[in-house]
Amino acid sequence: MLHSVVVYLLPAHTFFMTKAKYGKKVVKTLVSHRACGTCKWWRRNRPGLPVRKHRCVRNHTGSARLMESTTGVQGVQELSSEGTPVEYLEGDGDNTLIARLRSELNITMKKRFDKNHVVKNIGKSLYALAGMKGVRLSKSVIAHLQKCLKYAFAKHQGDKEGLEENLKALVPHQFGDHSVCEDRFCGFKRNPTKQYAHRSLPYKVALRDPDLRSHLEKLFQPVVANAWQYCDLGSSQQCEHANREVTLRAPKNLHYGNSESLDFRVHATSAFINEGRQYLSQVTK
Numbered sequence: 001m002l003h004s005v006v007v008y009l010l011p012a013h014t015f016f017m018t019k020a021k022y023g024k025k026v027v028k029t030l031v032s033h034r035a036c037g038t039c040k041w042w043r044r045n046r047p048g049l050p051v052r053k054h055r056c057v058r059n060h061t062g063s064a065r066l067m068e069s070t071t072g073v074q075g076v077q078e079l080s081s082e083g084t085p086v087e088y089l090e091g092d093g094d095n096t097l098i099a100r101l102r103s104e105l106n107i108t109m110k111k112r113f114d115k116n117h118v119v120k121n122i123g124k125s126l127y128a129l130a131g132m133k134g135v136r137l138s139k140s141v142i143a144h145l146q147k148c149l150k151y152a153f154a155k156h157q158g159d160k161e162g163l164e165e166n167l168k169a170l171v172p173h174q175f176g177d178h179s180v181c182e183d184r185f186c187g188f189k190r191n192p193t194k195q196y197a198h199r200s201l202p203y204k205v206a207l208r209d210p211d212l213r214s215h216l217e218k219l220f221q222p223v224v225a226n227a228w229q230y231c232d233l234g235s236s237q238q239c240e241h242a243n244r245e246v247t248l249r250a251p252k253n254l255h256y257g258n259s260e261s262l263d264f265r266v267h268a269t270s271a272f273i274n275e276g277r278q279y280l281s282q283v284t285k
């Protein structure tokens with residue numbers, strides 16, 4: 001089987017990585033430059049003269065937003081022609097790349113949100129719900145629901161059925177309906193004889209309002225339906241990890257973006273992610 005690759009979009013550099021199953025390795029890194037330090041210097045200090053011959057790094061024109069999707073399209077194209085189809089995209093909720101892949105390369109790609117994203121989005125919808133007339137939903141209940149969601153995601157990595165069951169039971173459980181709960185995530189199920197206290201809910205009792213319940217169930221429904229998407233997680237950490245490592249080697253405030261320095265730094269990061277620290281001693285050998 002061909003390896004599938006996940007694309008991580010970051011503003012100035014895009015990582016193409018394999019899934020956790022294949023060891024989370026970087027298979028391609030693309031670095032884009034909107035400006036070249038040498039060109040800039042000549043334009044400023046020797047106006048009118050032809051720019052000295054140099055390895056120009058400038059490979060992108062247009063907005064930073066566009067840059068992200070341009071490197072994305074380029075990388076997907078290169079990988080596909082090398083025999084490595086890219087299976088899905090992971091990253092923040094920008095659909096530009098998906099749209100461009102469809103229109104320019106005729107590739108339909110799946111998009112996956114990472115779990116932090118899902119938790120954040122649910123939070124937003126919950127606050128919107130709380131602001132509606134006639135809905136009584138307190139901040140602490142919202143925080144609790146988000147915590148439950150996070151917990152469900154963390155507990156059922158790689159376990160699609162388990163995650164789905166847990167997500168399905170998430171809302172009913174808060175209303176004291178444990179009919180779809182499982183022992184492993186429900187204290188009531190584990191010990192039904194004892195009076196069960198909902199420790200994180202107001203007054204430690206289950207929620208009551210049936211209207212609220214139907215609102216919440218509607219809100220969580222897409223999350224339950226998409227459970228399969230969220231059970232192979234940890235990959236978002238992979239992306240954050242890569243990003244952090246780049247920031248260590250090329251701090252934003254030092255502005256390496258105008259020279260090849262950034263390329264070396266980003267590629268060094270890939271080497272580090274793939275091989276670990278020893279890539280340094282291998283280079284000096």
Ligand SMILES: [Zn+2]
Binds near residue numbers: 039040054056058
């Ligand atoms: Zn240049």
Ligand SMILES: [Zn+2]
Binds near residue numbers: 177182187188189
């Ligand atoms: Zn329960």
